[in-house]
Amino acid sequence: MFMPYRDRLYKATFIERPNRFIIRARKEDGETVTAHLPDPGRLIELLIPGREIWLRYVDNPKRKTQWSAVLCESEDARVYVSLDTMFPNRLITQALKEKRIESLKKYNYIRAEYPFAGARWDFLLENKGRSLLLEVKSVTLAENGIAYFPDAVTARGRKHVEALTTIQNEGNCDTAVLFVVQRGDVTSVRPATHIDPAFASALQKAADAGVAMLAVTTDVRLEGVELGQELPVQLNIQKGPIK
Template sequence: MAPRSAAPVTLPLAGPLVMARFVRRRLRFLVDVDGEAGPFTAHANNTGSMLGLLRPGRLVGLSVSDNPARKLAHTLEMVRLPDFRGDFWVGVNTLTPNRLFRRAFGAGAFPDLAGYDTLRPEPAFAGGRLDFALSGPAGECFVECKNVTMVEDGAAAFPDAATARGCKHLVELTRLAREGVHRAALFFCVQRPDGGCFAPAAVVDPDYARLFAEAVAAGVAVLAYRAEASPGGITLGERLPLARRY
């Protein structure tokens, strides 16, 4: 495992963001926005509800792809959220957690993952695939990454919509932890600066909350980290504690 770098780990964006105002969301994966040159439609890869974020008139930041084969050149990256303590960006791109985890792991930014030096993406399991398998002198550790965009009662919370797929991942990680041959971990990438701890969103998905508690009891490591989203990139921040009650 590489030694921990003193410098912050930042995932740069592909290029400058285009700023626009949110108009509406359509068919889960489409967002209509109003930019300087007029209205246009962009892609949104976040299948969650993005509860409390997508309000008409909100400022949004969109990346631009140079792939000519894409039907929509723009992708929704972040939403500017008003707050009485000062407005802030919320990162909504669900590819960010995996990309940031890979970069941060390579920089030795996770003390809990010392002893692993190799990363393999998308290892298969009986019900599908997890995000990463880590290996090294410490053995093998399976990791699933999740994006967090919701804060409820002072806690960063996941999910923001019921998730059968997320429940399936919890079941598999719990099984791995109980078998004791491999380690299992969850990386929650909290792409907003508020919320002092992390908790499963029981009010949104009680099944996920129940399975999360079982996973923690079985020994699945919960790595909830704040990630500062800005037009300059996504920077890994401090680790958040688990809420006392969840």
């Protein structure tokens, strides 16, 4: 399943990142522009001065910046990595409606942004009257063919997982976490214990409680993104990437 980008992409060279949501880059015509960065993660292995990055122009006078970062080269320049944390939800919406994810094929898509138990969940699915709450996590960090989440400490992400654990234990509906790896050069997903041990611990407890752990890869191209295969989520692994 392929989802094309809605806008034309412009090639640029990354210069700097003044804050979590802003970057500066030099376009091919020599113009230096300020662009919104949709991914607030650390991205220190990706956003390196001189690395190629692709932007889209946003014609909206209400915005502080008229440019947004879309993707960049991977560390070894072998693949592209998406920098848009909102894109996975658009991709997964279509994938769920078309039943493109094997592990979730038996579920029918009901709605997105479902409010339940004091939180808003990415998707509500249903199978034979049984509901499933699905939370999507965007993954960009990878090393030696393994994707890691998160790439920075995430109290919000931990609370999401803890809430899913509580809901799963109550038994009123099923729950799942879906890691969407926004690059195509990995074969598995692991919690980044070396970055956020509290999140990794919460994820393990969630899995032990019955929260389903799912992952898919993507093939990021200059024209759009192709949904890839499902990947295993490896828990109970304490070590981080080998340096």
